[in-house]
Amino acid sequence: MKILIIGAAGMIGRKLAERISADGGLGETAVDEMVLVDVIQPEVPAGRISNVRTQALDISVPGASKPLVAERPDVIFHLAAIVSGEAELDFEKGYSINLDGTRDLFEAIRLEHGASGYKPRVVFASSIAVFGAPFPKAIPDEFFQTPLTSYGTQKAIGELLLSDYTRRGFFDGIGLRLPTICIRPGKPNKAASGFFSNILREPIAGQEAVLPVADSVRHFFASPRAAIGFFLHAATMDLSKVGPRRNISLPGLSATVGDEIAALGRIVGEKAVKLIRREPDPMIIRIVDGWAPDIEGKRARELGFTVESSFDEIIRAHLDDEMGGQARV
């Protein structure tokens, strides 16, 4: 089996490539070739797949996806996107990459389908940004799409195209609306949602972290490990069960900031908790106030998607996957 990952240098793409390479396959099927593409050249992951090719490619250049598709990969993971903040700052760049890049990929597949009957599985990274406030207590499976950002608009359009191209039989697609990923590895970033990760990751590494909102703020989460699990499940599950509604709101662990901190105390200790400095930030408070506190993810669970059920698990996954099992506080 041959796999293509577009967006393989991002946090999820990199971990996905590492995991597939470590497993040497996807589900029961051995993977003998993997192509990793991103706007910067991705790294070749260590593992059991020897035939790995990496390539720097800007999918927003018209026709860029064509040679990738001409190699007829069996599964295509499409994770390439510019993020919410950047898509909001640069209107043209956001539409160029997130909409035109996606449509160009889908068109390349459609044309190859027409020429040869080629019909790959396409796993598309979408986002809860397709939804817009005001929200109910938990976003239900049948919630309407009224995005309030250009990024969310572009992802919602990608979802619509994915469904239509699937219905037409050009490929077999599934779109995944990811919850907020926590604990994001790496450096603190300035995304409004960054603090959810910062207040765990930094204290675990012995560093101070700033908490800009109240302990009572509730949101929903999946670990990077659970996110990789979502993509692997989407790539291997029986898609005939999904029906025409191809974009799935994934489940998340609904928890408050206070729940995060309590789990940090239990798993790592009070020394870590003391590294969290409370410094309310009115702008972040206002932004986060517009976010949904929970998502039902009922259909996704019925389809076999699973997520952590406590922040203890999320912290343990982070310790195992990023810290060699050990906090440094």
Next chain:
Amino acid sequence: MKILIIGAAGMIGRKLAERISADGGLGETAVDEMVLVDVIQPEVPAGRISNVRTQALDISVPGASKPLVAERPDVIFHLAAIVSGEAELDFEKGYSINLDGTRDLFEAIRLEHGASGYKPRVVFASSIAVFGAPFPKAIPDEFFQTPLTSYGTQKAIGELLLSDYTRRGFFDGIGLRLPTICIRPGKPNKAASGFFSNILREPIAGQEAVLPVADSVRHFFASPRAAIGFFLHAATMDLSKVGPRRNISLPGLSATVGDEIAALGRIVGEKAVKLIRREPDPMIIRIVDGWAPDIEGKRARELGFTVESSFDEIIRAHLDDEMGGQARV
């Protein structure tokens, strides 16, 4: 005030141009110039606006909208589309006109906005085809968009773009999801929904009509006159009340085929009713079975959109607008 109608040779576009020309204005504001565009050259309507220009133009040709926008019309009605059946038969043509044509128009406005601060009102004809079965008894205002046709997909994408371009301040947009129009003037057509109009229009003109479904079939309707009312209201209402959710599910008159026939008997007489021949068609029965029987249209009514409350009214509007007040049976 200057008005541009794209799609001015279609049934709604033509009636809209006629009405604006007859009124000589839009709401309280005089219209001194009107540009009518369609893929075939629209007719100049009789009326009070002397400066009317008509033009044959294919909006799917890249850049086609640019000179229209460069003239800076105050209100743009965008009704151009290829219909559901044709978009399903010809994938590329559907996307080219319904998606690329729409986006190209919106882009032309965005660029003119950037150059000169131009900010017109854009009234976009969308469709209940943005929704997909299974349906509740009445489609609520907050129903999710899972279209089951390429046409519905293209309209849903147009809606998303309209909302985002409006949110960004490039224009002031409003999208209208029209109910099924009845009584459509003209010849019987082979659209699956054609019979809803045929069984009234043909008997009113003394002709036989075929009814392919049961009398108990329920659906929701607006007359052509009500549809023009929707567009005029959208062009003149206070859009600041609409908020970020710019695509409106319009109200319809929910009625059964039996209700249609009873009204025909009351308004025109039993001679007309006798011209309806029952000839069940399993394919049409199956298609219509997947349609929603009603739509709530609550938000639209609160925003001042109105529709007929009985088929008696719809038939009377048809007699006045198409038959000189008189049935020919």
